[in-house]
Amino acid sequence: xxxxxxxxxxxxxxxxxxxxxxxxxxxxxxxxxxxxxxxxxxxxxxxxxxxxxxxxxxxxxxxxxxxxxxxxxxxxxxxxxxxxxxxxxxxxxxxxxxxxxxxxxxxxxxxxxxxxxxxxxxxxxxxxxxxxxxxxxxxxxxxxxxxxxxxxxxxxxxxxxxxxxxxxxxxxxxxxxxxxxxxxxxxxxxxxxxxxxxxxxxxxxxxxxxxxxxxxxxxxxxxxxxxxxxxxxxxxxxxxxxxxxxxxxxxxxxxxxxxxxxxxxxxxxxxxxxxxxxxxxxxxxxxxxxxxxxxxxxxxxxxxxxxxxxxxxxxxxxxxxxxxxxxxxxxxxxxxxxxxxxxxxxxxxxxxxxxxxxxxxxxxx
Amino acid sequence: xxxxxxxxxxxxxxxxxxxxxxxxxxxxxxxxxxxxxxxxxxxxxxxxxxxxxxxxxxxxxxxxxxxxxxxxxxxxxxxxxxxxxxxxxxxxxxxxxxxxxxxxxxxxxxxxxxxxxxxxxxxxxxxxxxxxxxxxxxxxxxxxxxxxxxxxxxxxxxxxxxxxxxxxxxxxxxxxxxxxxxxxxxxxxxxxxxxxxxxxxxxxxxxxxxxxxxxxxxxxxxxxxxxxxxxxxxxxxxxxxxxxxxxxxxxxxxxxxxxxxxxxxxxx
Numbered sequence: 001x002x003x004x005x006x007x008x009x010x011x012x013x014x015x016x017x018x019x020x021x022x023x024x025x026x027x028x029x030x031x032x033x034x035x036x037x038x039x040x041x042x043x044x045x046x047x048x049x050x051x052x053x054x055x056x057x058x059x060x061x062x063x064x065x066x067x068x069x070x071x072x073x074x075x076x077x078x079x080x081x082x083x084x085x086x087x088x089x090x091x092x093x094x095x096x097x098x099x100x101x102x103x104x105x106x107x108x109x110x111x112x113x114x115x116x117x118x119x120x121x122x123x124x125x126x127x128x129x130x131x132x133x134x135x136x137x138x139x140x141x142x143x144x145x146x147x148x149x150x151x152x153x154x155x156x157x158x159x160x161x162x163x164x165x166x167x168x169x170x171x172x173x174x175x176x177x178x179x180x181x182x183x184x185x186x187x188x189x190x191x192x193x194x195x196x197x198x199x200x201x202x203x204x205x206x207x208x209x210x211x212x213x214x215x216x217x218x219x220x221x222x223x224x225x226x227x228x229x230x231x232x233x234x235x236x237x238x239x240x241x242x243x244x245x246x247x248x249x250x251x252x253x254x255x256x257x258x259x260x261x262x263x264x265x266x267x268x269x270x271x272x273x274x275x276x277x278x279x280x281x282x283x284x285x286x287x288x289x290x291x292x293x294x295x296x297x298x299x300x301x302x303x304x305x306x307x308x309x310x311x312x313x314x315x316x317x318x319x320x321x322x323x324x325x326x327x328x329x330x331x332x333x334x335x336x337x338x339x340x341x342x343x344x345x346x347x348x349x350x351x352x353x354x355x356x357x358x359x360x361x362x363x364x365x
Numbered sequence: 366x367x368x369x370x371x372x373x374x375x376x377x378x379x380x381x382x383x384x385x386x387x388x389x390x391x392x393x394x395x396x397x398x399x400x401x402x403x404x405x406x407x408x409x410x411x412x413x414x415x416x417x418x419x420x421x422x423x424x425x426x427x428x429x430x431x432x433x434x435x436x437x438x439x440x441x442x443x444x445x446x447x448x449x450x451x452x453x454x455x456x457x458x459x460x461x462x463x464x465x466x467x468x469x470x471x472x473x474x475x476x477x478x479x480x481x482x483x484x485x486x487x488x489x490x491x492x493x494x495x496x497x498x499x500x501x502x503x504x505x506x507x508x509x510x511x512x513x514x515x516x517x518x519x520x521x522x523x524x525x526x527x528x529x530x531x532x533x534x535x536x537x538x539x540x541x542x543x544x545x546x547x548x549x550x551x552x553x554x555x556x557x558x559x560x561x562x563x564x565x566x567x568x569x570x571x572x573x574x575x576x577x578x579x580x581x582x583x584x585x586x587x588x589x590x591x592x593x594x595x596x597x598x599x600x601x602x603x604x605x606x607x608x609x610x611x612x613x614x615x616x617x618x619x620x621x622x623x624x625x626x627x628x629x630x631x632x633x
Contacts, residue, residue, distance in 0.1 A: 107455050248466055250456050251509075254418050255449050259516065260442030260469055305456035 023303040030316035034089070037320050041085050041327040045334075047076050087220035088326045089319035090228040091285045096318025097235060097311055098277040099292020100299075102161075104246035104307055105270045106168075106179055109297055109355055113278040114289035116183025118160045120190035122275075122282035125156025127197045127209045150227050154279030160186055161275045165267070169253075215286035215341025217326045224284045231280045232315070235273060239311035242269055246307040288341045290348020291318055297355055369394050369528050369559035370415060370445075374424035377410050384410040386583040387424070394526045397551060397560045399574035401567060403604055406580040408563045409450075409532055415561065416447045416530050428528065442469065443520035445528035448513045450536060452505070454497050460484070460508045461493040467515030479518050483511035486549050488542070502537040510534060510546060517558065526557035533563050547573045567619045571595055579603055591617060 043049050049057055057073035095113070102111040102118075113119050129152040164186060168179035198209055211219065245266040248256040257263050281288075295318045296310060303309055322340070325347075329340040370392050377385040385407040392398055400408050413419040414426055417433040426433040428444060436444070446467070454463065464483055468476035484490045487507040497505055513529070520527050529550065535543040547569065554560045564570040570577060577594040579587040581603050587594045595617040600608045607622040 109455065244470070247458075247462075250454050250458065251452050251466070252449070254413075255447075255452055257418055257438055258416060258442065258445075258447040258449070259466060259512075260439040262438045300457060304462070305458055306462060 023309055026299075026303045026309060026313050027316065030313060030320065034316055034320050034323070037323045037327075038085055038089070041323050042077065042081055044327055044331055045076075045081060047072070049073050049076065083222045083225050084217055084220040084326070085323055087225040087228060087284060088217045088322050090225065090232050091217070091281045091288070092291055092318040092320070092322025093232055093315035094228065094235065094277040094281040094318070095288060095291040095322070096295035096314040097239065098274045098281070100296035100307070100311055100314040101239075101242070101246065101270050101277075102274045102292065103296055104249060105165075105267065105274070107250055107252070108179070109300070110180070110293065110352070112290065112292040113157070113161075113274060114287055114292060115352075116164060116180065117186030117190055118157050118164070118274065118278050119282050119287045119289070120187050120194070121160030122153035122157040122279040123212045123287050124190040124193045124197075125152040125159075125279075126212055126283050127194055128152065128156075130208050131197050131201050131205050150280045150283040153283035154276050156190075157279035157282065158272065158275035160190070161271050165271060212282070212286040214339035215288040215344070216329075216337070216339045217285055217322075218330075218337055220284065228280060228284060231276055235277050236312060236315060238269065238273055240308065242266060242273070243307035243311060246270070247305075250305070286339075286341065288322075288344050290344050290352060291321060293355070294348045294351045295321060297351065367394050368392070369396075369429060369526065370561075371427045372411075372415060372424065373427070375411070375414055375421045375426065376423040377407075377414060377419065378422045383583050385414070385421075388580070388583075388585045389424075390415075390578060390585070390588070392528075392559045392561060394557045394559055395554050396576065397554045397574045398562070398576045398578055399570035400561065400563045400578045400580060401565075401570050401603075402580035402586070407583040408580055410583075411580065412447070412530055412532050412561070412563055415528075416445060417441050418447075429524075439469075442516060443524055443527075445530060446513045446517040446520065447530040448510055448532060448534050450532050452509055454505070457496040457498060459494050460489055460497055460500070460511075463497050463508050464493075464511045464515055467512040467517075468519055469516070471519065476515065476519070479515050480511075483514040483518075486514065486545075487511045488545065503539060503542060506534070506537045507542060507546075510549075514549070514553075517553065521556075521558065526559065529553055529558050529560045531560070531562035533565060535564065535566065535569060543569060567595070567600075571617055571619070595619060 039051075039054070043051055043054060053069070053073055056070050057077050059074070099112050102113055103109050105111070126149050129148050133148060164179065164182055167182040194209070194213065198206060201209055245256065245261045245263075248259045248261045249263070249266065251259065253263050256266075295314050299310055299313050299317060303313060322344075325343045326340050329338045329343055332338055368391055370390075372388060372390045375385055375388045376383065388407075388411060390398075390411075400411065402408050410419065414421050417426070417428070417436065420434065428436070428441075433441070461480065461484070464480050465473055465476060467483075468479065473480075481490070484493055487510050489504065489507055489511060492500065492504065492508075497508055500508065517527055517529055531550065534546055534550075538546060543566075550560050550562065550573070562570075562573065564573060571591050575590060577587070577589065577591050578585065579594060579599065586603055587599055592615070595610060597608060597610050600606065600610070600619065609620045609622060611618040611620065
C-alpha cells in the first residue's frame with residue numbers, strides 16, 4: 001500500500017498553474033478545432049466539394065454563377081451534409097456531456113451511458129416504438145414516429161438510469177462493482193428485449209432496428225437536428241447549474257451535503273439530464289459507445305476535473321470527435337458507409353482499458 | 366455562553382437495532398467536547414445526527430435555536446462544518462481545488478486568503494498544486510481538514526460562531542500532525558466556535574477537550590469535565606480494560622494495563 005502511494009506521489013505532476021492556463025484556452029481552441037473539422041467534413045464525401053467551391057456552394061460568394069455545378073453542390077450541402085454534420089456534432093456533444101455528468105454522479109471515470117445499459121434502454125424503447133406503432137396502430141401513429149422516438153428513448157434511458165442508481169447506491173454510498181455489474185445485467189436484459197423485437201419485426205422494421213444497434217448518422221435530417229438542438233441548449237444551461245454540486249459530490253454524498261449541496265435534488269436533476277441527453281441522442285444516432293468515456297477522460301488530463309469547464313468542453317470535444325468519426329465513416333469504404341458505432345468502439349475500447357490499468361494502481365474496484 | 370447546538374432525547378433506530386438511545390447534549394459557543402466510547406457505541410451516529418445528515422427516529426436537534434431539519438443544505442453548511450472519516454476522491458482534483466470547495470460560491474479570488482491560511486495551518490502550502498489522490502492518507506486528511514476550516518471561516522464571517530464536527534480527525538495522522546490538528550481546533554474554540562470531536566486516543570481526547578462525553582451501547586454513559594470522567598472505574602466499565610490513571614499538572618493521563626485483569630475484576 002505505502003509503496004504504491006510512494007511511486008504515485010513521485011510521478012511528475014502537471015502544475016495547476018499550467019492546468020489553469022490550458023483551461024482558459026480550452027473553449028476557444030475547441031471551438032476553432034470544431035469549425036475546422038466541420039469545414040473538412042463539408043468538403044469530403046461521396047460527392048467531393050473542394051474548398052474553392054465551398055463559399056459559392058454555401059451561398060457566400062458569386063450567386064450570379066448559378067451554374068449546374070454550384071446547384072449540385074448546394075443541394076448536397078444544404079439538404080444532406082450540413083444537417084448531418086449539425087446533427088452529428090450535437091449527438092457527439094450530448095453523449096460526451098452525458099458521460100461526464102454520469103461519471104460525476106457515480107464518482108467514477110468508467111461510467112458511460114452506453115456501457116451500463118442506459119443507451120440500450122433507450123434503444124429498446126425506440127425499437128419497441130418502431131415495431132408497435134407500425135403493427136398495432138398502423139398508419140394512425142406512424143406519422144408520429146419522429147416525435148415519438150426521442151420521447152420513447154428518453155423514457156427508456158430514464159428507467160434504466162433510475163434502476164441502475166437504485167441498485168448500486170445504498171445509504172448514500174455507491175458501490176462501483178455493483179454499479180458496473182448491474183450495468184452488465186441491465187444491458188443483457190435490454191438486449192434480450194431488442195432480440196425479441198428483432199425476432200418479431202418485419203423486414204422494413206428490421207432494417208430500422210439494425211440501424212439503432214450499430215449506430216449511424218446516415219439518416220440525419222434537418223428535422224432530427226431540430227429535435228437535438230433544444231435538448232443541447234437546455235442541457236448546457238443546466239450544466240452550469242449542477243457543476244459545483246458535481247464537484248463536491250466527488251467527496252461522497254454525505255460530505256457533499258455537509259458542504260451545502262442538496263444532494264437529492266442534484267441526483268434527480270443529473271439522472272434526468274443523463275437520460276434526456278442519452279435518450280435523444282440514441283433516438284437519432286442509435287447506440288454509440290465510448291464517446292462518453294473517452295472525451296471527459298482526455299479533458300480531465302488537460303484541463304482538470306472541475307465540472308464548470310469540463311461539461312461545456314466535453315460538449316465541444318464530443319462534437320469534434322463525432323464529426324471526425326462520421327467523416328471517416330462515410331469516406332473510408334466509399335461509396336458505402338461504415339456504421340460509426342464500430343469506429344468509436346474501435347478507438348474507445350482501448351482507451352477504456354487504459355483507464356482501467358491506471359485505476360488499478362490507485363483504487364481497488 | 367450561548368448555546369450553539371442542543372440535542373434532546375435523541376434516538377436512532379436502524380431496523381430493530383437501536384443505534385442511539387435517548388441521548389441529550391448541549392454544547393455552547395467556545396466549548397470543546399470530545400466524544401469517546403468503544404466501537405459501535407453510537408459515536409458516529411450521534412455526530413451524523415448533530416450534522417443534520419441523519420434524521421433522528423425520536424427527539425430533536427436544534428442548531429442555533431432552530432430545528433436542524435428546517436435549514437436548507439446551504440444554510441446548514443454556513444453554520445456547521447464537518448470533517449468525515451475516509452473520503453475517497455477519485456478525480457484528479459488538486460489540493461487547492463479541494464480546499465476551495467469549502468468556500469461555496471465564492472470565487473478563487475474572494476476565498477484566496479482563506480485558502481492560503483488554511484493550507485498554511487495544516488502544513489500543506491507546498492502541496493497545493495499536487496493532485497489529491499496521489500497524496501498519502503494523512504496528507505489527504507489534512508487537506509480535507511483545511512477545506513472544512515475554510516467552510517467554517519466563510520460561514521462564521523456571515524453568521525457568527527458556528528459548529529465544527531470532527532469524526533476521528535486524527536486517525537491517519539502522525540503524532541505531530543495530531544497535535545497540530547488539535548491545536549487548530551482549540552484556536553477555533555477560542556474564537557467562539559463550538560467544537561465536537563470523536564477521538565479514540567483517550568490521552569489525546571483529554572488534552573483536546575475540557576469536557577468528555579462517553580457513549581456506551583447507544584446510551585450516554587458519562588458527560589462532564591475530564592477530571593471527573595476519566596477515572597479507573599469509568600475506563601474499566603466502558604472499555605473493559607484495566608488502566609492506571611495518573612494526574613500530571615491536574616490533567617489525567619491514562620496508561621492501559623492488561624485486558625485480562627479487567628475481565629477478572631469484572632467477574633469478581
